[in-house]
Amino acid sequence: MNTTDVDVAIVGYGPTGATLANLLARCGVRVAVVEREAAMYHLPRAVHFDGETMRVFQAVGIAYQLLEKVRVNPGMRFVDPDRNLLMDWPRSQDVGPQGWHASYRLHQPDLEHLLREKLAANSNAVVLNNTEVMSVEETETGAMLVARNIGDDHQTRIKAQFVVGCDGTRSIVRKSIGSGMDDLGFEERWLVIDLLLKRERPDLGDHSVQFCDPIRPMTYCRSPGARRRWEITMLDGETDTEVTQEKRIWEFLAPWIGPQDATLERSTVYTFRSVVAQKWRKGRLMIAGDAAHLTPPFMGQGMCAGIRDAANLAWKLALCVKGSASDDLLESYQEERGPNVRQFIETAMRLGGLINTDDPNTALSQAQTDQTGTTRMASIAPPLGTSDLGGLIPRNTPHVGQLFGQPALSNEHLLDDAAGYAPVLILRHCLPDHIATNFPVFDDDENPNIGPMLDAIGANAALIRPDRYIAASAVTDIDIAALAGIALPSPMLRHEERELAL
Helix, strand or coil: EEEEEEEEEECCHHHHHHHEEEEEEECCCCCCEEECCCCCCCCCCCCEEEEHHHHHHHCCCCCCHCCCCCCECEEEECCCCCEEEEEEEEECCCCCCCCCCCCCEECHHHHHHHHHHHHHHHHEEEEEEEEEEEEEEEECCEEEEEEEECCCCCCEEECCEEECCCCCCCCCCHHCCCCEEEEEEEEEEEEEEEEECCCCHHHCCCCEEECCCCCCEEEECCCCCCCCEEEEEEECCCHHHHCCHHHHHHHHHCCCCCCCCEEEEEEEEEEEEEEEEECECCCCCCEEEHEEEEEEEECCCCCHHHHHHHHHHHHHHHHHHHCCCCHHHHHHHHHHHHHHHHHHHHHHHHHHHHCCCCCCHHHCCCCCCCCCCCECCCCCCCCCCCHHHHHHHCCCCCCCCCCCCCCEECCCCCCHHHHCCEEEEEEEECCCCCCCCCCCCCEEECCHHHHHHHHHHHCCCEECCCCCCEEEEEHHHHHHHHHHHHCCCCCHHHHHHHHHHH
16 A cells, blocks of 8 residues: 645535635645546536636636636526516626636536646646545544555555545545534426537527426526536436336427437436535544535535635635634634525525525515516626634724726736736725735726726725625725734745746
8 A cells, every 4th residue: 555645635626626726736735636536527517607616726827728618697587387578687798807707617527627637737736537536534643545556456545734625426535524414305306308409409499497386497597509408307206217217308308409409418306405514624634615514406506615715715725724824713714604605505496496486485485576577687796605714814904805897907907817816905095115025916997897896886996805705894094904913824825826827
C-alpha cells in the first residue's frame, strides 16, 4: 500500500468536487481527488446554471471557453392544462450585475470536460479515477483515507489535513461525520427524458415551460444545440421499468414530438427530494454539494448550490492550510451556506406546489402582477447566514453576506479577472495616501461602473471576499479606514493572483 500526502482530499469528481479542486489548486493547495467511476459520465444530467455560478467558473479559469458551449436562457413559463400562462419568469438577455447573463442552459459533460482539463494542467492536483474510498477517519494532525482501485484492488493511503466529501447522496464522508438529514417535506419521482433533434423544431420554443397539471405535471427544457429535455411526473403504481420503455416514452411525448423528429438519448427516473444535512463538518471532515443538500429541480439550482459550496469553502480551506487562519474559520461554512441553500430549496418547493397545482395560491404569492396583468416571478439572491468568519470580520457589519456585483473596469476587463480569487476593496473615491491596505483596490474615480454598484447598497466602500460576497461595507472616511485595515488574508500568493487574472 503506497501513501500520498496532500493538503486536502476530495471524494467525488462531479462539478462540485472538480470546482473545489480547481480553486484549491490555483491557491497553491495540494489536492487529491478520489472518484469511483473510471471515466466521466457522458450523458446529460444538470442542464442549468446562473450568473453567480458562471462567476465561479470565471475564477476557475474556464468561463470564456464554457460560454462557447452554453445557451443563454430566456426564462421559464408556467402554463395550466389548457396552456394558459399562469406565471412568467423572464431572464434578461443582457449581461447582468454578475458580469454574466442571469441564466444559462448547458450540457453537463461540456462543463465537466473543461473542469477536468483545467485541473489536469495544475501540478498541485492528482486524480485517482476508478477508485473507491474504503474508510475515512480523523487523526491527531489531519485525516486519513484508504482507497481501493476497483480494477486491480491496489490500495492507497491518503494523508490530508482536510477531507471534503463531494460524493453525492450516499456520501461515505457524511456517514463518517455522523450527520442525520433534515427532510423539508418534498419527495416525488420524475421521469427525465433527453432527446437529440433530427431536424429543426422552432415551434418547441426557447423558453423552459412548466406544464402545471394536477394529474401529471411536466417540464420542457431547451438545451444547447439539438438537445431537448422533458421531465414527467410519475404516478403512484408506475414502475421505473414501465415508464422507461421506449414505446411508453413516445406516448408521453406525443403532444409535442415523435420518433420521426428526435432520437432518444437518455431516460431515467429520479426521486426529487428536499433534504439538508444536519452537520456539514466534524473536525477535519466536511461535505458539499449533494452530500450536504438536495433540492427539487424547479429553479434549476441543484448544481448551482454545490458550486456555491465550493466557492465558499475553497478560500477558507486555503487559509487554514497555509496557517493564515485558524480552523475556527471553517465553522462559518455551514453557518453561511446552510440558510442560503434552504431559501433556494423552500422556493423550489413552493414552485413545485404551482407545478402540481395543489397549492397555486401559495406558489403565486411570491410573484407580482405587472401592468399588463401578467404574473411574473423575479429571481432570488438570498444572503449568507451570519458569521464572523472565525473572528476575522466583526459581526453585524453593514451588508455582510450579500452578493456583490462584478463591474467592467475602464479597460473593459471584468473585475474578477483583475482581482483574482482574492479579497478586493471597492471604493467610490481613490483611497487617501495616509490609509494603507493589503487588498487590491478599485475605485469609481478610475472605473465608473463601480459607482452604481455602491449606490445599490448605499455605501461608499465594500470589502469583497474571494467568493464575491460582502465581508463589510462603510460610508464614512473613518469606517473606510477601518475597512481597509481588516485582517482578511488572501488565499492566493500575489503571483498566483496575476496568473489567475491571465
